[in-house]
Amino acid sequence: MTPDILAALEQAKRDKRPVVLATRLPSGEQRLLPDPAAPAELNEAAAGVLASDENGTHKIGGEDWFLHAYNPPLRLVIVGAVHIAQALAPFAAQCGFAVTVVDPRRSFASDERFPGVTISTDWPDEAMEALRPDSRTAVVTLTHDPKLDDPALDRALKSDAFYIGALGSRRTHAARLKRLTDLGHTEAALARIKGPVGLNIEAVTATEIAVSAIAEIIAVRRGSPLAPQRGT
Numbered sequence: 667m668t669p670d671i672l673a674a675l676e677q678a679k680r681d682k683r684p685v686v687l688a689t690r691l692p693s694g695e696q697r698l699l700p701d702p703a704a705p706a707e708l709n710e711a712a713a714g715v716l717a718s719d720e721n722g723t724h725k726i727g728g729e730d731w732f733l734h735a736y737n738p739p740l741r742l743v744i745v746g747a748v749h750i751a752q753a754l755a756p757f758a759a760q761c762g763f764a765v766t767v768v769d770p771r772r773s774f775a776s777d778e779r780f781p782g783v784t785i786s787t788d789w790p791d792e793a794m795e796a797l798r799p800d801s802r803t804a805v806v807t808l809t810h811d812p813k814l815d816d817p818a819l820d821r822a823l824k825s826d827a828f829y830i831g832a833l834g835s836r837r838t839h840a841a842r843l844k845r846l847t848d849l850g851h852t853e854a855a856l857a858r859i860k861g862p863v864g865l866n867i868e869a870v871t872a873t874e875i876a877v878s879a880i881a882e883i884i885a886v887r888r889g890s891p892l893a894p895q896r897g898t
Contacts, residue, residue: 675698766797799821
């Protein structure tokens with residue numbers, strides 16, 4: 667790896683920008699993708715590797731290229747240190763997500779209730795500004811309290827978060843959409859919110875709801891037809 671390639675790779679990591687290190691076989695020539703100067707087929711293969719997180723050798727233009735994805739870490743931001751969050755956090759961690767629980771209520775957001783989980787006791791709008799959700803980030807709001815959920819959803823909708831989910835009944839969600847509309851969000855933007863959160867598996871308990879939520883997050887990330895885009 668040349669010093670220039672190494673420096674560019676380190677900068678991409680600092681910027682949390684997904685890139686692919688492409689190595690031509692057997693010559694060892696390397697380049698970072700995406701690159702406008704690279705063949706379109708090579709950039710397309712790199713996009714597929716980033717989406718799947720699966721490194722491997724690809725035949726491009728009659729040549730073998732080993733493509734290695736350098737993605738920012740998967741993250742899950744949970745707003746609301748409630749019982750569902752206690753079940754969801756370990757599920758998400760086992761699926762490779764770095765989890766942050768956001769709740770200004772310190773009696774809820776404690777190390778005892780969330781061992782080994784990053785906790786933010788900032789107000790959700792401040793926490794979201796600091797966390798800066800990107801295309802590798804999922805956001806789930808669980809409090810049922812508009813003072814906490816709405817600011818988080820407002821910031822999430824302004825971000826590249828790949829998944830946004832909100833707990834609540836259909837009536838609660840309709841009221842939530844009206845408030846977010848009043849904040850200036852369009853119908854198309856609001857369609858990004860999965861509400862009620864989770865795949866419809868008739869979940870009842872906190873653990874079951876957590877299972878449905880992490881399943882929907884994975885389905886959206888993998889482009890599964892199990893998670894169709896919902897209208898508003």
